[in-house]
Amino acid sequence: MEELREMDCSVLKRLLKDDGAKCLLLDCRSFLAFSAGHIRGAVNARCNTIVRRRAKGSVLRLEQVLAGDDEARGRLRSGMYSAVVLYDERTPDSDAVKEDSTVTVVLNALCRDCSSANVFLLKGGYDRFFSEYPEFCLKTKSLPSLTSQSSIESSCSSCGTPHHDQGGPVEILPFLYLGSALHASKKEVLDAIGISALLNVSSDCPNHFEGDYQYKCIPVEDNHKEDISSWFLEAIEFIDSVRDSSGRVLVHCQAGISRSATICLAYLMKRKRVRLDEAFEFVRRRRSIISPNFSFMGQLLQFESQLLATSCAAEAAATASPLLGPKTAAAAAASAAATPTSPFIFNFPVAVVNPAYLHHSPLTTSPGC
Incomplete structure (x- = not known):
């Protein structure tokens, strides 16, 4: 992790306060964690596990880890950010970053496509920053627990409203x-x-x-x-x-x-x-x-499998080694056959439904x- 420098929470706070537009924050946590709360202005950088597994040994592209934010990608490639700060839940320093973590995946994509970017790891991650500077974070209004919400609905059943x-x-x-x-x-x-x-x-x-x-x-x-x-x-x-x-x-x-x-x-x-x-x-x-x-x-x-198949196909095309040459016709046919073509298949296995x-x-x- 030699390319990844570290940034203290206090330094990030000053950056955000003085000129937040020059700092790109990449939240490397899950969609659910990001939705529950994140640092103001952060972009959720991640990629699904299927793509990562298929791309093992290959570096993902910036388009794949920042697929939903064209503006951030454009500004990043234009050199408009003075600092790019990655953070996860609570990793204390760069030595503790795991090789298979999302932080590493995002860092490698940045090194590949934006080698001039000044990339930092936020020490202590979101947990530490939120504990010290909650005013710089956006947190979802606390949602009622499923149990208490069900209880509320049950208690209202006597009012006659469904x-x-x-x-x-x-x-x-x-x-x-x-x-x-x-x-x-x-x-x-x-x-x-x-x-x-x-x-x-x-x-x-x-x-x-x-x-x-x-x-x-x-x-x-x-x-x-x-x-x-x-x-x-x-x-x-x-x-x-x-x-x-x-x-x-x-x-x-x-x-x-x-x-x-x-x-x-x-x-x-x-x-x-x-x-x-x-x-x-x-x-x-x-x-x-x-x-x-x-x-x-x-x-x-089925829609999920179609989206994953499309994502994996794009990844395969992007990471194919020129030394191996183009896909053979047989391989291309097999790939096409693996991608559902009909809009709706009714006879899916019951076992695939999450309990x-x-x-x-x-x-x-x-x-x-």
Whole structure:
């Protein structure tokens, strides 16, 4: 780790206070940890385990560890940062950085593509910096534990309001909200959280305020015959368009449990490059009653494998040694055969479903979610 210098928390604090725009902070923790709290202005730098495993012995590219932030990559390559600071949860110094850690992967990518960058490791990581300078950190509002949230919902059952309509829409990302048809019918609720567009994932929920908000409909039913995956990319593009216009979108179906939750999970998997189990846990902690039906879970699992296959194919193409020459025709055919081509395969093995999905929130089988 000779290339990796160290930076004390006090030095980083001065940098951020005096000229934070000249300092690029790369958070090398998981998506869930980054979402729970991070240093202000930090970018989540990571890559999925499949790509890392396939690329063993090869250095990943900057595009792979900073796939979601074109601006940071451009500024980095232009030499606009005086310092690039990497941090994880709590690594005390550069001697303690492990060879297979994300910090090492990111460092190697920087050395490969931005060799002139001044790269530092934040001593003590996020834990130490947050304990000393919490005012320079963004922390997610504490979410209710799943147990206590379920208890609250149970205690409200006597009021006659279904669980899925209690409270209001939940924030998944700053521009992405998840809720029910009832939430979508209350203009005061939509205006209070700054909603500018609604993605209606149903064939029968009305669009109440056509003149006031931008609407898009995905006409699917909540049953085992629907191919919701064929709408994933279109839904993701719509959400992106709302985000790019500095708006906020509410994704809803009837109950905000199955169809709309499925779309939110697909968005996180595609744009945040996370596995299904991580996306599911992230959304479930914000809306504990989510429960895509069994067929939708299968389609999400296939979507995950398609995303991983695409990522691995790009990695293989980027890291192929020129000494080995191009792929043989047989190898290319085998690779193409391994990538799913049909939009929806229903007969996935039951064993691939994480038991956590079943344990915390039974998969719905009835329509209307």
